[in-house]
Amino acid sequence: MTRKIINIIIAILFIYILGTSALYFTTQKDVAHWEAETTKMAKNEANLKNVRRFYVFTTDKTYYTVEGNNKNNEKIYFTYSPDTKKKTQTKADKLVNHENALSLARHNLPDATVKEANIGLEDGEYVWEVSFRDKNGALGYHYIDASDAQWYETINNL
CATH class of the missing domain: 3.10.450.40 (Nuclear Transport Factor 2; Chain: A,)
Known part of the structure; x- marks a missing residue:
């Protein structure tokens, strides 16, 4: 009887772990997609040669920002909003880091x-x-x- 209960508990825990893992990876897929898209835009439009950080900012609209260095080795913030299709960039030394x-x-x-x-x-x-x-x-x-x-x-x- 106790062996059967233990097996049931193990099965429930296994299903729970699989379910939460699937949910986590599904939700992270969108973030990974937007990180890749924003990085690609930043490299093309702001001439970023590397990206150090990726930020997600959501109020009324969603903004994705990458931080990196351009070809002149200036630190840049490049921001894209998929809601408005607006792209913005600025030199990081003008802002609080x-x-x-x-x-x-x-x-x-x-x-x-x-x-x-x-x-x-x-x-x-x-x-x-x-x-x-x-x-x-x-x-x-x-x-x-x-x-x-x-x-x-x-x-x-x-």
Whole structure:
């Protein structure tokens, strides 16, 4: 009897692992597709020779951004929105970088655990969206203007 129960539990766990793995890989396929597409556009249009980071930023529209160096060895952010087909690029030295965005969020939210930062466009301007968990465990987003490092919005308790 106990052997049969153990076999059933093992079978259920095996099916659960297969199901969650299939779901994970299916959802990651779209992200991998857009990373490849955005990287290809950035190499063709911004002359990026390498890509170091890929960001996904979603508010009203979705933006995919790659960070890399162009042929002149300048660090560039290249952003594409599949919703509007708009492509934007800027030199990274004009903006707050990834590490600084995380540091600013940690400074502005001392009681929160800062998770990740993604760059994208909001009203045509580059913005860092920094995710965090507050002291109660609720998810939130802290938005920082990438051009002047100023906080402009925090969304709590998601």
